[in-house]
Amino acid sequence: MNPNLITLLPAVAEALAAGTPVVALESTIISHGLPYPQNVELATEVEAIVRANGATPATIAVIDGQCLVGLSPQQLERLASEQGVVKATTRDLPWLLASKRTGATTVASTMKLASMVGIKVFATGGIGGVHRGAATSFDISADLTEMAVTPVAVISAGVKSILDIRLTLERLETLGVPVVVNGSDDFPSFYSRTSGLPAPRRLDGPAALAQMMWSAWTDLGLTCGISIANPIPVEHEIPAAEIATFIDEALADLDAKGITGQDVTPFLLKRVVEGTGGRSLVANLALVRNNAATAAQVAVEYAILRRVELR
Numbered sequence: 001m002n003p004n005l006i007t008l009l010p011a012v013a014e015a016l017a018a019g020t021p022v023v024a025l026e027s028t029i030i031s032h033g034l035p036y037p038q039n040v041e042l043a044t045e046v047e048a049i050v051r052a053n054g055a056t057p058a059t060i061a062v063i064d065g066q067c068l069v070g071l072s073p074q075q076l077e078r079l080a081s082e083q084g085v086v087k088a089t090t091r092d093l094p095w096l097l098a099s100k101r102t103g104a105t106t107v108a109s110t111m112k113l114a115s116m117v118g119i120k121v122f123a124t125g126g127i128g129g130v131h132r133g134a135a136t137s138f139d140i141s142a143d144l145t146e147m148a149v150t151p152v153a154v155i156s157a158g159v160k161s162i163l164d165i166r167l168t169l170e171r172l173e174t175l176g177v178p179v180v181v182n183g184s185d186d187f188p189s190f191y192s193r194t195s196g197l198p199a200p201r202r203l204d205g206p207a208a209l210a211q212m213m214w215s216a217w218t219d220l221g222l223t224c225g226i227s228i229a230n231p232i233p234v235e236h237e238i239p240a241a242e243i244a245t246f247i248d249e250a251l252a253d254l255d256a257k258g259i260t261g262q263d264v265t266p267f268l269l270k271r272v273v274e275g276t277g278g279r280s281l282v283a284n285l286a287l288v289r290n291n292a293a294t295a296a297q298v299a300v301e302y303a304i305l306r307r308v309e310l311r
Helices: 010-018 028-033 038-052 073-081 090-099 107-116 142-149 165-174 206-219 240-257 261-275 279-310
Strands: 006-008 022-025 056-063 066-069 086-088 103-105 121-123 153-156 179-182 226-229
Touching: 006 010, 010 022, 010 056, 022 038, 022 107, 022 279, 028 038, 028 073, 028 086, 028 103, 028 261, 038 056, 038 073, 038 279, 056 073, 056 090, 056 107, 066 090, 066 107, 086 090, 090 103, 090 107, 090 142, 103 107, 107 121, 107 142, 107 153, 121 279, 142 165, 153 279, 165 179, 179 206, 206 226, 206 279, 240 261, 261 279
Parallel strands: 006 066, 022 056, 022 121, 086 103, 121 153, 153 226, 179 226
Antiparallel strands: 056 066, 056 103
């Protein structure tokens, strides 16, 4: 790897050098997930939540062709307010570097860059997966294939509920990606604590989740990621049966407009927000905050395991 490829924020570089916990954060939610200035306010709040729970936040992006792990307040502001920021998955990274463009990282590209500098824990809202109708569209998120090859634990509220959750779990199984639910026997569905599907595996709490990471990567030598589903807090959830109506309406509108590719997820989420009168946005913000706190706690426990091993 070119040592000049990635620039670390000083606080992130210090934490990595010292072996203290670091949590990676994506930047697509800043540039494509929320309007300005709510997006930069949430990004700043999420970083503060990570710090409050004992870890160093590392929001990841590409700015002017430079990969950045950890952003300054000025860089966060730029991502939040600048027009034309590219939604960048892993395959877009070489193009961004070559063209000196600016891109916000998705789950897949955030995982890739985090792993390159040794960050093992990543907090996001929900993961991508198999889109409904994928049997004919072949629309499957690159998040899944990245998890198959990149050893980072992804803490999310589960698969986005606009997707085909059952087929996504089937695909993760085929790819050999461990999937575990934190504190529940039910697999969540983003806005909801249940999806009608059982948890592939269950563990309770940050210490047990960190031990699973250690078992996967140190004891077994696996090179894949781990999907940790962290159900939305009960006081913020929208029941699955209730949200399903709005998702179905959004999907019908999607088909009518012929929207495809990277525009699908932002369109559907926006339509669900409109259909629920903003309730889904409140739930989305709550689960992002919850995932950031849990990820920091997992990172702290994983750092403890590493320190014990080094003694």
